[in-house]
Amino acid sequence: MATMADVAKRAGVSIMTVSRVVNHSGYVSPSTRQRVLAAMQELHYVPKAQSSPQDTWMLIVPDITNPFFTFIARGMEDVARKHGFRVFIANTDEDLEKEQTYVQMCMEYHVRGALVVPVGDPSRETLLRLSDHQIPFVLIDRDIDGLDADVVKGDIRETSRRLVEHLLDLGHERIAAVVGPLHSASSRERLDGYRDALAQRGMPWDDGLVFTAPMTRDMDVSFVDDLLHGPDAPTAMFLGNMFQYAHVVRRLRELGISIPGDVSLVSFGNTDDLASIDSRATAAVQPAYNYGSLGAQLLLERVEGVRKTSTRIVLNSEIIVRDSTAPPSARIANRG
Structure with a gap:
Protein backbone atom coordinates (compact mmCIF):
# COMPACT_ATOMS: atom_id res chain seq x y z
CA MET A 1 0.00 0.00 0.00
CA ALA A 2 1.39 3.38 -1.01
CA THR A 3 2.45 5.86 1.67
CA MET A 4 2.66 9.63 1.80
CA ALA A 5 6.42 9.30 1.31
CA ASP A 6 5.81 7.33 -1.88
CA VAL A 7 3.57 10.09 -3.18
CA ALA A 8 6.14 12.75 -2.32
CA LYS A 9 8.86 10.86 -4.15
CA ARG A 10 6.70 10.32 -7.24
CA ALA A 11 5.64 13.99 -7.36
CA GLY A 12 9.12 15.31 -6.58
CA VAL A 13 7.98 17.27 -3.52
CA SER A 14 8.35 17.11 0.23
CA ILE A 15 6.13 15.04 2.51
CA MET A 16 4.96 18.34 4.03
CA THR A 17 3.70 19.47 0.63
CA VAL A 18 1.79 16.22 0.19
CA SER A 19 0.32 16.70 3.66
CA ARG A 20 -0.85 20.21 2.74
CA VAL A 21 -2.59 18.90 -0.37
CA VAL A 22 -4.17 16.01 1.54
CA ASN A 23 -5.35 18.17 4.43
CA HIS A 24 -6.23 21.23 2.31
CA SER A 25 -4.05 23.41 4.53
CA GLY A 26 -1.37 25.93 3.66
CA TYR A 27 -0.47 27.25 0.23
CA VAL A 28 0.46 24.91 -2.62
CA SER A 29 0.80 26.23 -6.15
CA PRO A 30 -1.77 24.90 -8.64
CA SER A 31 0.89 23.13 -10.73
CA THR A 32 2.40 21.43 -7.67
CA ARG A 33 -1.03 20.45 -6.36
CA GLN A 34 -1.80 18.85 -9.72
CA ARG A 35 1.46 16.85 -9.61
CA VAL A 36 0.64 15.58 -6.14
CA LEU A 37 -2.92 14.65 -7.10
CA ALA A 38 -1.63 12.87 -10.20
CA ALA A 39 0.88 10.92 -8.09
CA MET A 40 -1.83 9.97 -5.62
CA GLN A 41 -3.98 8.69 -8.45
CA GLU A 42 -1.15 6.75 -10.09
CA LEU A 43 -0.22 5.09 -6.80
CA HIS A 44 -3.84 4.59 -5.72
CA TYR A 45 -3.00 6.37 -2.50
CA VAL A 46 -5.90 7.05 -0.14
CA PRO A 47 -4.97 8.95 3.04
CA ASP A 155 -34.85 14.95 -22.40
CA ILE A 156 -32.41 17.62 -23.50
CA ARG A 157 -32.27 16.83 -27.22
CA GLU A 158 -36.05 16.73 -27.64
CA THR A 159 -36.57 19.82 -25.50
CA SER A 160 -33.96 21.71 -27.53
CA ARG A 161 -35.73 20.72 -30.70
CA ARG A 162 -39.03 22.00 -29.35
CA LEU A 163 -37.53 25.34 -28.31
CA VAL A 164 -36.05 25.91 -31.75
CA GLU A 165 -39.26 24.68 -33.37
CA HIS A 166 -41.13 27.41 -31.48
CA LEU A 167 -38.89 30.01 -33.15
CA LEU A 168 -39.40 28.43 -36.55
CA ASP A 169 -43.17 28.44 -36.03
CA LEU A 170 -42.97 32.21 -35.43
CA GLY A 171 -41.29 32.63 -38.82
CA HIS A 172 -37.63 32.91 -37.84
CA GLU A 173 -35.21 31.48 -40.39
CA ARG A 174 -31.86 32.78 -39.12
CA ILE A 175 -31.52 31.29 -35.63
CA ALA A 176 -28.22 31.33 -33.74
CA ALA A 177 -27.35 28.65 -31.18
CA VAL A 178 -25.20 29.10 -28.08
CA VAL A 179 -24.40 25.92 -26.14
CA GLY A 180 -21.85 24.90 -23.54
CA PRO A 181 -18.46 23.25 -24.18
CA LEU A 182 -18.88 20.17 -26.35
CA HIS A 183 -16.94 17.86 -24.03
CA SER A 184 -20.22 17.81 -22.07
CA ALA A 185 -22.91 15.43 -23.30
CA SER A 186 -25.65 17.88 -22.32
CA SER A 187 -24.17 20.52 -24.64
CA ARG A 188 -23.95 18.07 -27.51
CA GLU A 189 -27.58 17.09 -26.93
CA ARG A 190 -28.62 20.75 -27.10
CA LEU A 191 -26.79 21.15 -30.38
CA ASP A 192 -28.31 17.93 -31.75
CA GLY A 193 -31.79 19.20 -30.90
CA TYR A 194 -31.07 22.47 -32.68
CA ARG A 195 -29.87 20.51 -35.69
CA ASP A 196 -32.95 18.26 -35.62
CA ALA A 197 -35.33 21.22 -35.68
CA LEU A 198 -33.59 22.80 -38.66
CA ALA A 199 -33.43 19.52 -40.57
CA GLN A 200 -37.13 18.78 -40.05
CA ARG A 201 -37.98 22.12 -41.67
CA GLY A 202 -35.42 21.78 -44.45
CA MET A 203 -33.43 24.74 -43.10
CA PRO A 204 -29.72 24.91 -43.97
CA TRP A 205 -27.01 24.44 -41.36
CA ASP A 206 -24.70 27.44 -40.90
CA ASP A 207 -21.55 27.04 -38.80
CA GLY A 208 -21.43 30.81 -38.46
CA LEU A 209 -24.55 30.73 -36.32
CA VAL A 210 -23.25 28.19 -33.76
CA PHE A 211 -21.21 29.20 -30.72
CA THR A 212 -19.92 27.50 -27.58
CA ALA A 213 -19.60 29.42 -24.33
CA PRO A 214 -19.37 28.60 -20.62
CA MET A 215 -22.68 27.86 -18.92
CA THR A 216 -21.46 29.67 -15.80
CA ARG A 217 -21.34 33.21 -14.45
CA ASP A 218 -18.18 33.91 -16.46
CA MET A 219 -18.90 34.29 -20.16
CA ASP A 220 -17.40 36.35 -22.97
CA VAL A 221 -20.27 37.77 -25.04
CA SER A 222 -18.16 39.61 -27.61
CA PHE A 223 -19.48 37.27 -30.29
CA VAL A 224 -22.91 38.89 -29.89
CA ASP A 225 -21.65 42.15 -31.36
CA ASP A 226 -20.21 40.56 -34.48
CA LEU A 227 -23.17 38.24 -34.86
CA LEU A 228 -25.86 40.89 -34.78
CA HIS A 229 -24.06 43.50 -36.85
CA GLY A 230 -23.20 41.18 -39.74
CA PRO A 231 -24.91 41.21 -43.11
CA ASP A 232 -26.96 38.08 -42.30
CA ALA A 233 -27.77 38.72 -38.67
CA PRO A 234 -30.02 36.19 -36.94
CA THR A 235 -33.47 37.23 -35.80
CA ALA A 236 -33.49 34.75 -32.93
CA MET A 237 -31.15 32.91 -30.55
CA PHE A 238 -31.33 29.54 -28.79
CA LEU A 239 -29.37 29.63 -25.51
CA GLY A 240 -28.14 26.77 -23.35
CA ASN A 241 -29.11 27.96 -19.87
CA MET A 242 -30.20 30.98 -17.88
CA PHE A 243 -26.67 32.23 -17.22
CA GLN A 244 -26.12 32.42 -20.97
CA TYR A 245 -29.54 34.03 -21.34
CA ALA A 246 -28.71 36.66 -18.69
CA HIS A 247 -25.35 37.52 -20.27
CA VAL A 248 -26.85 37.85 -23.74
CA VAL A 249 -29.81 39.93 -22.54
CA ARG A 250 -27.48 42.34 -20.76
CA ARG A 251 -25.32 42.76 -23.85
CA LEU A 252 -28.32 43.27 -26.13
CA ARG A 253 -29.59 45.99 -23.82
CA GLU A 254 -26.17 47.68 -23.92
CA LEU A 255 -26.34 47.61 -27.72
CA GLY A 256 -29.85 49.04 -27.76
CA ILE A 257 -31.32 45.89 -29.31
CA SER A 258 -34.81 45.10 -28.07
CA ILE A 259 -36.19 41.71 -27.05
CA PRO A 260 -38.25 40.43 -28.78
CA GLY A 261 -38.72 43.40 -31.11
CA ASP A 262 -35.33 42.95 -32.72
CA VAL A 263 -34.21 39.53 -31.53
CA SER A 264 -36.19 36.68 -29.99
CA LEU A 265 -34.59 34.48 -27.32
CA VAL A 266 -35.34 30.98 -26.03
CA SER A 267 -33.42 29.15 -23.34
CA PHE A 268 -33.41 26.33 -20.85
CA GLY A 269 -34.84 27.58 -17.56
CA ASN A 270 -33.47 26.79 -14.14
CA THR A 271 -36.34 26.79 -11.70
CA ASP A 272 -40.06 26.32 -11.27
CA ASP A 273 -42.84 28.77 -12.06
CA LEU A 274 -42.88 30.32 -8.60
CA ALA A 275 -39.16 31.13 -8.64
CA SER A 276 -39.40 32.61 -12.15
CA ILE A 277 -42.62 34.55 -11.66
CA ASP A 278 -41.13 37.79 -13.06
CA SER A 279 -39.13 36.16 -15.84
CA ARG A 280 -39.77 37.22 -19.43
CA ALA A 281 -37.89 34.28 -20.90
CA THR A 282 -39.56 31.74 -23.14
CA ALA A 283 -37.87 28.75 -21.60
CA ALA A 284 -37.85 25.03 -20.93
CA VAL A 285 -38.45 24.56 -17.21
CA GLN A 286 -36.68 21.45 -15.97
CA PRO A 287 -37.86 19.49 -12.90
CA ALA A 288 -34.56 20.07 -11.10
CA TYR A 289 -35.87 19.08 -7.65
CA ASN A 316 -39.47 15.74 -19.44
CA SER A 317 -39.31 19.52 -19.41
CA GLU A 318 -42.15 21.99 -19.78
CA ILE A 319 -41.80 24.83 -22.26
CA ILE A 320 -43.25 28.11 -20.98
CA VAL A 321 -43.89 30.74 -23.66
CA ARG A 322 -43.39 34.23 -22.27
CA ASP A 323 -42.38 37.64 -23.65
CA SER A 324 -38.90 36.98 -25.09
CA THR A 325 -40.21 35.64 -28.42
CA ALA A 326 -42.24 37.16 -31.26
CA PRO A 327 -42.35 36.96 -35.07
CA PRO A 328 -39.33 38.57 -36.75
CA SER A 329 -39.78 42.27 -37.46
CA ALA A 330 -39.26 43.74 -40.92
CA ARG A 331 -36.68 46.13 -39.48
CA ILE A 332 -34.36 43.42 -38.20
CA ALA A 333 -34.94 41.19 -41.21
CA ASN A 334 -33.73 43.96 -43.49
CA ARG A 335 -30.79 45.00 -41.32
CA GLY A 336 -27.26 44.86 -42.69
Whole structure:
Protein backbone atom coordinates (compact mmCIF):
# COMPACT_ATOMS: atom_id res chain seq x y z
CA MET A 1 0.00 0.00 0.00
CA ALA A 2 1.39 3.38 -1.01
CA THR A 3 2.45 5.86 1.67
CA MET A 4 2.66 9.63 1.80
CA ALA A 5 6.42 9.30 1.31
CA ASP A 6 5.81 7.33 -1.88
CA VAL A 7 3.57 10.09 -3.18
CA ALA A 8 6.14 12.75 -2.32
CA LYS A 9 8.86 10.86 -4.15
CA ARG A 10 6.70 10.32 -7.24
CA ALA A 11 5.64 13.99 -7.36
CA GLY A 12 9.12 15.31 -6.58
CA VAL A 13 7.98 17.27 -3.52
CA SER A 14 8.35 17.11 0.23
CA ILE A 15 6.13 15.04 2.51
CA MET A 16 4.96 18.34 4.03
CA THR A 17 3.70 19.47 0.63
CA VAL A 18 1.79 16.22 0.19
CA SER A 19 0.32 16.70 3.66
CA ARG A 20 -0.85 20.21 2.74
CA VAL A 21 -2.59 18.90 -0.37
CA VAL A 22 -4.17 16.01 1.54
CA ASN A 23 -5.35 18.17 4.43
CA HIS A 24 -6.23 21.23 2.31
CA SER A 25 -4.05 23.41 4.53
CA GLY A 26 -1.37 25.93 3.66
CA TYR A 27 -0.47 27.25 0.23
CA VAL A 28 0.46 24.91 -2.62
CA SER A 29 0.80 26.23 -6.15
CA PRO A 30 -1.77 24.90 -8.64
CA SER A 31 0.89 23.13 -10.73
CA THR A 32 2.40 21.43 -7.67
CA ARG A 33 -1.03 20.45 -6.36
CA GLN A 34 -1.80 18.85 -9.72
CA ARG A 35 1.46 16.85 -9.61
CA VAL A 36 0.64 15.58 -6.14
CA LEU A 37 -2.92 14.65 -7.10
CA ALA A 38 -1.63 12.87 -10.20
CA ALA A 39 0.88 10.92 -8.09
CA MET A 40 -1.83 9.97 -5.62
CA GLN A 41 -3.98 8.69 -8.45
CA GLU A 42 -1.15 6.75 -10.09
CA LEU A 43 -0.22 5.09 -6.80
CA HIS A 44 -3.84 4.59 -5.72
CA TYR A 45 -3.00 6.37 -2.50
CA VAL A 46 -5.90 7.05 -0.14
CA PRO A 47 -4.97 8.95 3.04
CA LYS A 48 -6.20 7.75 6.37
CA ALA A 49 -9.23 9.86 7.12
CA GLN A 50 -9.21 12.01 10.23
CA SER A 51 -12.86 11.06 10.62
CA SER A 52 -15.18 8.60 9.01
CA PRO A 53 -18.60 10.20 8.44
CA GLN A 54 -20.38 7.00 7.48
CA ASP A 55 -23.65 8.90 7.30
CA THR A 56 -22.46 11.40 4.67
CA TRP A 57 -23.18 11.81 0.97
CA MET A 58 -21.46 14.24 -1.37
CA LEU A 59 -23.12 16.41 -4.03
CA ILE A 60 -20.67 17.61 -6.68
CA VAL A 61 -22.08 20.34 -8.94
CA PRO A 62 -20.62 23.07 -11.17
CA ASP A 63 -22.02 26.03 -9.19
CA ILE A 64 -24.57 25.92 -6.39
CA THR A 65 -25.50 29.58 -7.06
CA ASN A 66 -27.10 28.42 -10.30
CA PRO A 67 -30.74 27.87 -9.21
CA PHE A 68 -30.91 24.69 -11.28
CA PHE A 69 -28.32 23.07 -9.00
CA THR A 70 -29.85 24.62 -5.89
CA PHE A 71 -33.08 22.77 -6.59
CA ILE A 72 -31.13 19.55 -7.20
CA ALA A 73 -29.43 20.01 -3.83
CA ARG A 74 -32.76 20.47 -2.06
CA GLY A 75 -34.23 17.37 -3.68
CA MET A 76 -31.22 15.31 -2.66
CA GLU A 77 -31.13 16.65 0.89
CA ASP A 78 -34.81 15.93 1.52
CA VAL A 79 -34.33 12.26 0.67
CA ALA A 80 -30.97 12.03 2.45
CA ARG A 81 -32.28 13.52 5.69
CA LYS A 82 -35.29 11.22 5.69
CA HIS A 83 -32.93 8.24 5.67
CA GLY A 84 -30.40 9.56 8.18
CA PHE A 85 -27.76 10.95 5.81
CA ARG A 86 -26.27 14.41 5.64
CA VAL A 87 -25.06 16.08 2.45
CA PHE A 88 -21.83 17.92 1.73
CA ILE A 89 -21.83 20.18 -1.33
CA ALA A 90 -18.82 20.84 -3.58
CA ASN A 91 -18.57 23.28 -6.51
CA THR A 92 -16.29 22.39 -9.43
CA ASP A 93 -16.82 25.57 -11.48
CA GLU A 94 -16.66 23.20 -14.47
CA ASP A 95 -12.98 22.63 -13.63
CA LEU A 96 -11.64 19.09 -13.98
CA GLU A 97 -8.90 19.60 -11.38
CA LYS A 98 -11.42 20.72 -8.77
CA GLU A 99 -13.57 17.74 -9.62
CA GLN A 100 -10.60 15.45 -9.06
CA THR A 101 -9.96 17.09 -5.70
CA TYR A 102 -13.53 16.50 -4.52
CA VAL A 103 -13.55 12.90 -5.70
CA GLN A 104 -10.34 12.43 -3.73
CA MET A 105 -12.12 13.89 -0.68
CA CYS A 106 -14.92 11.35 -1.12
CA MET A 107 -12.37 8.60 -0.72
CA GLU A 108 -10.40 10.26 2.06
CA TYR A 109 -13.46 10.75 4.22
CA HIS A 110 -15.19 7.52 3.23
CA VAL A 111 -18.46 9.11 2.15
CA ARG A 112 -21.18 6.57 1.50
CA GLY A 113 -22.10 7.84 -1.96
CA ALA A 114 -22.29 10.83 -4.28
CA LEU A 115 -24.46 12.59 -6.81
CA VAL A 116 -22.25 14.08 -9.51
CA VAL A 117 -22.90 16.60 -12.27
CA PRO A 118 -19.71 15.78 -14.19
CA VAL A 119 -17.55 18.36 -15.93
CA GLY A 120 -17.71 16.26 -19.07
CA ASP A 121 -16.27 13.26 -20.87
CA PRO A 122 -12.80 13.77 -19.27
CA SER A 123 -14.47 13.04 -15.89
CA ARG A 124 -14.68 9.35 -16.74
CA GLU A 125 -11.32 8.29 -15.31
CA THR A 126 -11.84 10.37 -12.19
CA LEU A 127 -15.24 8.85 -11.45
CA LEU A 128 -13.98 5.33 -12.05
CA ARG A 129 -11.84 5.86 -8.96
CA LEU A 130 -15.05 6.02 -6.92
CA SER A 131 -16.04 2.63 -8.29
CA ASP A 132 -12.58 1.28 -7.51
CA HIS A 133 -13.15 2.28 -3.87
CA GLN A 134 -16.71 0.89 -3.74
CA ILE A 135 -18.28 4.34 -3.42
CA PRO A 136 -21.56 4.38 -5.38
CA PHE A 137 -22.45 7.45 -7.40
CA VAL A 138 -25.24 8.71 -9.65
CA LEU A 139 -24.73 10.98 -12.64
CA ILE A 140 -27.07 13.97 -12.71
CA ASP A 141 -28.02 15.96 -15.83
CA ARG A 142 -25.10 14.66 -17.94
CA ASP A 143 -24.11 11.30 -19.38
CA ILE A 144 -20.51 10.22 -19.85
CA ASP A 145 -19.76 8.09 -22.89
CA GLY A 146 -18.50 4.63 -21.96
CA LEU A 147 -19.33 4.89 -18.26
CA ASP A 148 -21.83 2.40 -16.87
CA ALA A 149 -23.61 4.33 -14.12
CA ASP A 150 -26.99 5.35 -12.79
CA VAL A 151 -28.23 8.52 -14.49
CA VAL A 152 -31.00 11.04 -13.87
CA LYS A 153 -31.26 13.61 -16.65
CA GLY A 154 -33.63 15.53 -18.86
CA ASP A 155 -34.85 14.95 -22.40
CA ILE A 156 -32.41 17.62 -23.50
CA ARG A 157 -32.27 16.83 -27.22
CA GLU A 158 -36.05 16.73 -27.64
CA THR A 159 -36.57 19.82 -25.50
CA SER A 160 -33.96 21.71 -27.53
CA ARG A 161 -35.73 20.72 -30.70
CA ARG A 162 -39.03 22.00 -29.35
CA LEU A 163 -37.53 25.34 -28.31
CA VAL A 164 -36.05 25.91 -31.75
CA GLU A 165 -39.26 24.68 -33.37
CA HIS A 166 -41.13 27.41 -31.48
CA LEU A 167 -38.89 30.01 -33.15
CA LEU A 168 -39.40 28.43 -36.55
CA ASP A 169 -43.17 28.44 -36.03
CA LEU A 170 -42.97 32.21 -35.43
CA GLY A 171 -41.29 32.63 -38.82
CA HIS A 172 -37.63 32.91 -37.84
CA GLU A 173 -35.21 31.48 -40.39
CA ARG A 174 -31.86 32.78 -39.12
CA ILE A 175 -31.52 31.29 -35.63
CA ALA A 176 -28.22 31.33 -33.74
CA ALA A 177 -27.35 28.65 -31.18
CA VAL A 178 -25.20 29.10 -28.08
CA VAL A 179 -24.40 25.92 -26.14
CA GLY A 180 -21.85 24.90 -23.54
CA PRO A 181 -18.46 23.25 -24.18
CA LEU A 182 -18.88 20.17 -26.35
CA HIS A 183 -16.94 17.86 -24.03
CA SER A 184 -20.22 17.81 -22.07
CA ALA A 185 -22.91 15.43 -23.30
CA SER A 186 -25.65 17.88 -22.32
CA SER A 187 -24.17 20.52 -24.64
CA ARG A 188 -23.95 18.07 -27.51
CA GLU A 189 -27.58 17.09 -26.93
CA ARG A 190 -28.62 20.75 -27.10
CA LEU A 191 -26.79 21.15 -30.38
CA ASP A 192 -28.31 17.93 -31.75
CA GLY A 193 -31.79 19.20 -30.90
CA TYR A 194 -31.07 22.47 -32.68
CA ARG A 195 -29.87 20.51 -35.69
CA ASP A 196 -32.95 18.26 -35.62
CA ALA A 197 -35.33 21.22 -35.68
CA LEU A 198 -33.59 22.80 -38.66
CA ALA A 199 -33.43 19.52 -40.57
CA GLN A 200 -37.13 18.78 -40.05
CA ARG A 201 -37.98 22.12 -41.67
CA GLY A 202 -35.42 21.78 -44.45
CA MET A 203 -33.43 24.74 -43.10
CA PRO A 204 -29.72 24.91 -43.97
CA TRP A 205 -27.01 24.44 -41.36
CA ASP A 206 -24.70 27.44 -40.90
CA ASP A 207 -21.55 27.04 -38.80
CA GLY A 208 -21.43 30.81 -38.46
CA LEU A 209 -24.55 30.73 -36.32
CA VAL A 210 -23.25 28.19 -33.76
CA PHE A 211 -21.21 29.20 -30.72
CA THR A 212 -19.92 27.50 -27.58
CA ALA A 213 -19.60 29.42 -24.33
CA PRO A 214 -19.37 28.60 -20.62
CA MET A 215 -22.68 27.86 -18.92
CA THR A 216 -21.46 29.67 -15.80
CA ARG A 217 -21.34 33.21 -14.45
CA ASP A 218 -18.18 33.91 -16.46
CA MET A 219 -18.90 34.29 -20.16
CA ASP A 220 -17.40 36.35 -22.97
CA VAL A 221 -20.27 37.77 -25.04
CA SER A 222 -18.16 39.61 -27.61
CA PHE A 223 -19.48 37.27 -30.29
CA VAL A 224 -22.91 38.89 -29.89
CA ASP A 225 -21.65 42.15 -31.36
CA ASP A 226 -20.21 40.56 -34.48
CA LEU A 227 -23.17 38.24 -34.86
CA LEU A 228 -25.86 40.89 -34.78
CA HIS A 229 -24.06 43.50 -36.85
CA GLY A 230 -23.20 41.18 -39.74
CA PRO A 231 -24.91 41.21 -43.11
CA ASP A 232 -26.96 38.08 -42.30
CA ALA A 233 -27.77 38.72 -38.67
CA PRO A 234 -30.02 36.19 -36.94
CA THR A 235 -33.47 37.23 -35.80
CA ALA A 236 -33.49 34.75 -32.93
CA MET A 237 -31.15 32.91 -30.55
CA PHE A 238 -31.33 29.54 -28.79
CA LEU A 239 -29.37 29.63 -25.51
CA GLY A 240 -28.14 26.77 -23.35
CA ASN A 241 -29.11 27.96 -19.87
CA MET A 242 -30.20 30.98 -17.88
CA PHE A 243 -26.67 32.23 -17.22
CA GLN A 244 -26.12 32.42 -20.97
CA TYR A 245 -29.54 34.03 -21.34
CA ALA A 246 -28.71 36.66 -18.69
CA HIS A 247 -25.35 37.52 -20.27
CA VAL A 248 -26.85 37.85 -23.74
CA VAL A 249 -29.81 39.93 -22.54
CA ARG A 250 -27.48 42.34 -20.76
CA ARG A 251 -25.32 42.76 -23.85
CA LEU A 252 -28.32 43.27 -26.13
CA ARG A 253 -29.59 45.99 -23.82
CA GLU A 254 -26.17 47.68 -23.92
CA LEU A 255 -26.34 47.61 -27.72
CA GLY A 256 -29.85 49.04 -27.76
CA ILE A 257 -31.32 45.89 -29.31
CA SER A 258 -34.81 45.10 -28.07
CA ILE A 259 -36.19 41.71 -27.05
CA PRO A 260 -38.25 40.43 -28.78
CA GLY A 261 -38.72 43.40 -31.11
CA ASP A 262 -35.33 42.95 -32.72
CA VAL A 263 -34.21 39.53 -31.53
CA SER A 264 -36.19 36.68 -29.99
CA LEU A 265 -34.59 34.48 -27.32
CA VAL A 266 -35.34 30.98 -26.03
CA SER A 267 -33.42 29.15 -23.34
CA PHE A 268 -33.41 26.33 -20.85
CA GLY A 269 -34.84 27.58 -17.56
CA ASN A 270 -33.47 26.79 -14.14
CA THR A 271 -36.34 26.79 -11.70
CA ASP A 272 -40.06 26.32 -11.27
CA ASP A 273 -42.84 28.77 -12.06
CA LEU A 274 -42.88 30.32 -8.60
CA ALA A 275 -39.16 31.13 -8.64
CA SER A 276 -39.40 32.61 -12.15
CA ILE A 277 -42.62 34.55 -11.66
CA ASP A 278 -41.13 37.79 -13.06
CA SER A 279 -39.13 36.16 -15.84
CA ARG A 280 -39.77 37.22 -19.43
CA ALA A 281 -37.89 34.28 -20.90
CA THR A 282 -39.56 31.74 -23.14
CA ALA A 283 -37.87 28.75 -21.60
CA ALA A 284 -37.85 25.03 -20.93
CA VAL A 285 -38.45 24.56 -17.21
CA GLN A 286 -36.68 21.45 -15.97
CA PRO A 287 -37.86 19.49 -12.90
CA ALA A 288 -34.56 20.07 -11.10
CA TYR A 289 -35.87 19.08 -7.65
CA ASN A 290 -36.80 15.67 -9.06
CA TYR A 291 -33.31 15.26 -10.49
CA GLY A 292 -32.00 15.49 -6.92
CA SER A 293 -34.69 13.46 -5.18
CA LEU A 294 -34.72 10.64 -7.73
CA GLY A 295 -30.94 10.62 -7.88
CA ALA A 296 -30.86 10.27 -4.10
CA GLN A 297 -33.33 7.39 -4.25
CA LEU A 298 -31.10 5.59 -6.76
CA LEU A 299 -28.09 6.27 -4.56
CA LEU A 300 -29.89 4.90 -1.51
CA GLU A 301 -30.63 1.67 -3.38
CA ARG A 302 -26.94 1.33 -4.19
CA VAL A 303 -25.82 2.13 -0.64
CA GLU A 304 -28.23 -0.43 0.79
CA GLY A 305 -27.21 -3.02 -1.81
CA VAL A 306 -30.74 -3.66 -3.09
CA ARG A 307 -29.84 -3.04 -6.75
CA LYS A 308 -26.77 -3.97 -8.77
CA THR A 309 -27.71 -2.95 -12.33
CA SER A 310 -27.62 0.62 -13.64
CA THR A 311 -30.81 2.62 -13.97
CA ARG A 312 -31.43 5.51 -16.34
CA ILE A 313 -34.20 8.03 -15.67
CA VAL A 314 -35.06 10.68 -18.27
CA LEU A 315 -37.41 13.47 -17.20
CA ASN A 316 -39.47 15.74 -19.44
CA SER A 317 -39.31 19.52 -19.41
CA GLU A 318 -42.15 21.99 -19.78
CA ILE A 319 -41.80 24.83 -22.26
CA ILE A 320 -43.25 28.11 -20.98
CA VAL A 321 -43.89 30.74 -23.66
CA ARG A 322 -43.39 34.23 -22.27
CA ASP A 323 -42.38 37.64 -23.65
CA SER A 324 -38.90 36.98 -25.09
CA THR A 325 -40.21 35.64 -28.42
CA ALA A 326 -42.24 37.16 -31.26
CA PRO A 327 -42.35 36.96 -35.07
CA PRO A 328 -39.33 38.57 -36.75
CA SER A 329 -39.78 42.27 -37.46
CA ALA A 330 -39.26 43.74 -40.92
CA ARG A 331 -36.68 46.13 -39.48
CA ILE A 332 -34.36 43.42 -38.20
CA ALA A 333 -34.94 41.19 -41.21
CA ASN A 334 -33.73 43.96 -43.49
CA ARG A 335 -30.79 45.00 -41.32
CA GLY A 336 -27.26 44.86 -42.69
